[in-house]
Amino acid sequence: MNIIVCIKQTFDTEAKIVLDGNGKIDPNGVNLIINPYDEYAIEEGIRLKEKFGGDVTIVTMGGPRAQEAVRTALAMGADKGVVVNDPILEGTDEWANAEILAKAVAQLPYDIILSGRIAIDDGASQISVRLAEALNIPSVTSVLKLEVAGTQVTATREIDGGTETIEVALPAVFTAQKGLNEPRYPSVAGIMKAKKKPLKSMAVADLGLAAGDLASKMSVQKYTLPTARQAGQKIPGDAPQAAKELARLLHEEAKVL
């Protein structure tokens, strides 16, 4: 089975967001990790390989440090890696990114494509579905359970207040939701082997794309940091009194009720 897992290297969940002089997010000194949702996808990919044979290829786009994320995935048990590393990526939007990713994925054989359902940095949650559209294959998002039988897949996906079950034929794109599996902790042997696994690096031009093909359809106007958290308010009195006062505050001041 040819398994592709698309991952993104993001800021650490604990990272402090700081804006630089130009109002852009400052990436200096920030710790980078694999997007936690992508870890579920990597784990699922490896499990499919263990069950059906074949191999797992990791595909990512990013800056010079994106390789680390791929090596980590290889240490978990993936077999090969592809990194699209190009300065042009600093200015591309979700549409352009999906076009680039589709070109990179199209070069590889694939039966199934996995990814995390959302990236924790920008929270756009678009690229996997856009990728499926660009490749003209089906996509199922927020998957909690994946059952593969030959070329038929039964996916259980999370919806508001419940789940729904979708049957779809491969090839298809699936995005992982938390709870799909428990990502494995790699062995040292795996880490050592990962250093020797093939990792291909390519620029956008290698995919047959030019800057002109990728004019963004959406641009970011401005970044602002959220307002500082205010101190909490202590509401005095016994339970019925306090509850009444709380309801009043939530209605009149916070305007949430």
Place this chain on the structure above:
Amino acid sequence: MEEIKSVSLEMKDYIVSSGAETLSWCMQCGLCTNLCPWRLVPGEVSEAFNIRKMQRLGQLGLEGFEDEEILFACATCGMCQSNCPRKVEIINNVRSMRNTTVGAGFLPAHLRPIAGSIHANGNPWSGEKEKRAEWQEGLDIPAFSEDTEYLLYVCCTSCYDTRSKKIAKSIVSLLKEAGVSFGVLTAEENCCGETIRKLGDEELFQKLAESNIKLFNSKGVKKIITTSPHCLYAFKKDYPDYGGEYEVVHYSEVLSKLMKEGKLTFKGEVGKKVTFHDPCYLGRHNEVYDAPRELIQAIPGVEFVELERNKSKSLCCAGGGGRVWAEVPMGQRFGELRITDAVEKQADVLVTACPYCILMLDDACAGLEKNDVLEVMEMSELLCSASKP
């Protein structure tokens, strides 16, 4: 029958090159496993964690030592290492084994926010960097300058944790009373990095060490007083690896010396039965046993009793080596045994001198519901309570 595993000298070399130079000295006698405090509590981790076996797996390059539960169960208390017949540096070996996975980007889930916080904020408690020196407001603490003798370095825990801030304030008060020439650089400091190094993140430790060393050297720091024995260890034993050479002491050492010179006296009476828990990092790791005892016993009215396991045999609170952030069910924490021991000795107060020990012992005392019979106090707090009649 167990599956056949392959020995890998390559893996062993990888472990040794991460810092486990003494791994091959181990003759597999097994004393370490049998002195380890995990033997004193029940549970899954206790049954799985066997330090002798872990060293053996490392020596042979066999898979299995990196199991999350096992590799990160060690509290680095040093009981094994201080008695090892071959003087194997067991804790360095554990650190190196952790580095083989952590260095490749894998920390157990519960520790990732800690590392992330250190990266982003310079402390493991997700406290904002700008607020590191907030506890000093209104205390009139001098800034460190060329004319000050000591830099007072306050542990991150005491800069951010509400309960722990009291410790920093007590220590400052005592140092002032004893006339110590000290100053702070708190706002510009980062975590000393002792624990993150033990967790195997050598890269992050290096980042912290280099930034602190640059700060200290640029200000002309030569001597450091630490509030935590963990910071004491980091500056004394870890920082020379990265070019930081300072004369480092724990606050108890400074105060004890000054007390003996008559510069610090205790006028108030504390008519209680007091016992002392030797923190692993003050006792076994840095061999400071007498200073805290001299201080406590100088307080009028104190009846001092020793715990069953004291000094070099002290039983770890289970906070070191990153364990302070581990989720451990009640009944499986060896810190609880310290509370039981103190209660059995009918002590009124259990005193210790380490912020992690305070967290663990406070927790254990509350969990065992012994708060009505036993008070857990940091030594500086006890000393402060006795400084005035």
Place this chain on the structure above:
Amino acid sequence: MVRETGLTSSAFVEILLAYKGGKRMAYKSILVVGGGISGLTAAVEASEAGSEVYLVEEKSYLGGRVAQMNQYFPKLCPPNCGLEINFRRIKQNPRIKFFTLSEIESIEGEEGDFTVTVTAKPRYVNQNCTACGKCTEVCPAERSNEFNYGMDKTKAIYRAHAFAFPMKYVLDREACLGAECGKCVSVCEYGAIELDMEPKSFKLNVGSIVWATGWEPYDATKISYYGYGRHQNVLTNVMLERMAAHNGPTGGKIVRPSDGKEVKTIAFVQCAGSRDENHLAYCSGICCMASLKQATYVLKQAPDAKVSMFYIDVRAMGKYEDFYNNVKDKINLIKGKVGEISEDAETKDLIVQVENQETGEIMRERVDMVVLATGMVPSTAGSKVPAGIVYDEDGFIASETGKPGIYGAGSVKKPLDVASSAKDATAAALKALQSTVRR
């Protein structure tokens, strides 16, 4: 008649002068310091080759630690058999003069011409003693019996042990109540007790010296996690040896010090303070065999006893392999160094924390008694030879002492079993002889 010399203020020996190419061999006599198995062997071997030998022993009896054994491996011989042979050779040989309760003060001179100052402490009992024992019966004072490692007491005037050689009583002046008591003096028919006996100092002129002062057991109180000195039923190997001996504190019955009950479960803890940089870095080589031997004592007394031996490696060297093979299937041999030994406060049972490395089982084994197999420390680790001698880093006398004419013999050079000590002493006797003759 016993050839122990009673002395006046100075005793000089005949001077034999030998010339060879200008080197003057002043004295042909040999001094042997230490009356244990090594010293005895060196003394009789040298004297039977023609030398005059002086044997100086600090205790009141000859035989050293071998006299304190129950049996020694591999043939499980009672030591008094071999010791008696040596004592007979001494009695028959006019060329051996021995001094008990004596120590070497100083050594001056060089090979062929040493002047040694000896101090003889008073026995307070003279040549008239017939060892009838009446004094002991009436003596009101007691002392700790160091022959039995403090496991029982003797009276202030006592006989060192049942086979003591010389068979004369001795008085412990510190335990003795003094002339105000005087009960022993009154009851002695032979006028053998002299409460006012004084120490004497005398010089010996000798051609060479054999230093054979032997060993002491490692102080097990230093191994804090084993609880020796705190837990009553934790013993050392030398103590168990006394307990198993017929002339020991319990008449040969291996019982628990806490309650006198017969031992049914026992743990031998090997390498107690040995092969350990924090205690004795070296291996004493005899403790594994000693424990295997002592296991046979326990099984003889109680064939259904559960005997466990916890080891790092079992060292039964050379031909002793046979002994090991005979015993190993009768006991639980478990590979794993023991960690903490704790005590059940009520029953005084011991709980031994140890891992069985072969099965991976981490055990907390409950036993009646624990025997710590402690190692051998040379006497010269503490008290040095009063001459410029070379020692190794553990205090043992080096093979080349660096002082011509002075030779080490036996366990003071390295840890040895009884048979090897005797051989080493015979070799030392030859070297000592050569020093007096030099052809």
